[in-house]
Amino acid sequence: MRKMNFAQAINEGIKNEMRRDPNVFLMGEDVKFGVFGVTAGLIDEFGEERVRDTPITEEAIAGGAVGAAAAGSRPIAEIMFIDFSTVAMDQIVNQAAKMRYMFGGKIKLPITFRTMAGAGISAAAQHSQSLEAWFTHVPGLKVVFPATPKDALGLIISSIRDDNPVLFIEHKLLYATEGEVPDENEPIPLGVADVKRPGKDVTIVATGFMVHKALQASEELSKEGVEAEVVDPRTLFPLDKETIYNSIKKTHKVVLVTEEVKRGAWSGELAADIAEEVFDSLKAPVKRIGALNTPIPFSAPLEKYVIPNEVDIINAVKSIV
């Protein structure tokens, strides 16, 4: 096993794929450094043709990836903050997601859109959002959201190898977190969830940085004799409902926790599916935790208040066990 942090794991995965497949190239703003260093060093190995700094021009980055993919490349296009995806939405939603379908299956668009999401560094309303629900809502896109270095490494490899447009979301608070990764760079398949902590009393489904808050909450709950099972979907679409449902069939209680604004969140979709498809296994209503329905405020006490924390998770669990 090797030890590396989340940013290094993604760097390792991209490097692996760029060495393996000459059609893979990277473009985005400031990728020669990478915000938080994710793509640092790649330009030294692969050169300017395959590691391209772009002007500030999200629509051309996203659209350029679409065209390059259609023409036979395998681009990794970075939209620096998920908040900036708004500037590129037509190319992501109307073009990347739909071209294969509209053309009767004639082409494939093997694009990886990498982007950074999440709050907690006082970056304010336009640099802190969790917008995954917008993209899981669009048929034609896949959405990946790893929470550990090991998952990031395996999933970035699979995302790049996938022949579809994949949105690979990196929570900004995870970059410095360390973890063990396998000695060999191996893909982790998309659409496979991971039980991060086994337990018998309640299922907690958490995504991104919330996985870590859920694990901490579980430690606290364990002291009080409640054993929570933490399930990390890792891929939001395609979603491994089987693993989630197997857990619910065991515990009969479920709490969903994401950092998304609760209204209209991806977690609402999952809650509806659970109510529809495993109702008989439930002994309590599905509990859902999300951020307050506000833009992310700047001032520290406000930001802290808006984002879900361990106490919210503990209280939600206690309300149903």
Place this chain on the structure above:
Amino acid sequence: MAEISEEKLLWMYRRMVTIRNFEEKASELFYKGELPGFVHLSLGQEAVPVGTCANLTDQDHITSTHRGHGDIIAKGADVKRMFAELYGRTTGYCKGFGGSMHICDYSIGIIGANGIVGAGLPIATGSALAQKVLGTNNVTICFFGDGASNQGTFHESVNIASIWKLPAVYVCENNQYAVSTPAAYSVSVRDISERAKAYGIPGVTVDGCDVMAVYEATKEAIGRARRGEGPSLIECKTYRWHGHFEGEEALGWTYRSKEEIEEWKKKDPIPKFENELKSRNILDDEKIKAIWDEIKNEIEEAVKFAKESPLPEPEDVLKNIYAGGE
């Protein structure tokens, strides 16, 4: 050289000195760990907003960017309320909700700083549209950078302002870099003002380190706009002495040589203007020192005010999402 009153010249000098001291203090506070979030400073660029805003009234509008402290101070913002916002206090311009990148003060025509590069362009254009529709005599200035000149929003905004002859002036603060990417690499023409041709509007490049040059060029453009002759593009070549954001060196971001920074520092707009005002007998060393002392004190008071101001209550987060409540 147009006729310009001593009062106005001194206003311009004082505003530049205020920006300089504000930004230096912000940097100092950032490195002390007192300012949360991102801080993007405009040290070295003072002449651009000051030269421009010297032609404006409180009713004229400006949009600004993530690097907006200088633009906002030039438009008349109060440094106390600015520091309070940077500290996230309720006495800040946005009551702590926005932070450095999102300051606004509609009472003096600052319709918002923006964290999305290029987003201010359509907004400024819209403001100019409103001025035309409402029949006011007001002008809207859009401050934007070399980075934003490559965004689709620049092209769409300038095109529509041109066809509708909107009272807008697009002032490009070309500080040679967009985050870590040089304008020499990312901009397809040597001078951004050349892009004006593509949209059928006047465009000119000026020395952004010369406040009088900026003043003259924007005066002409603003006059055109007020007379209903449509928009203009003014490119000001300038330079930011600090990085894209404070603390980038710690992340290993070095993309500018020390020599280049030193070359541009020699073009410091403040001593340049001091010499001009000395030659007109408006300033001497004693007066200069008095002004700097006064402004340094004002900045100290502003920081004190900010630090003594209350933080917002967590429950405040639910306020102001919708006008008139949900």
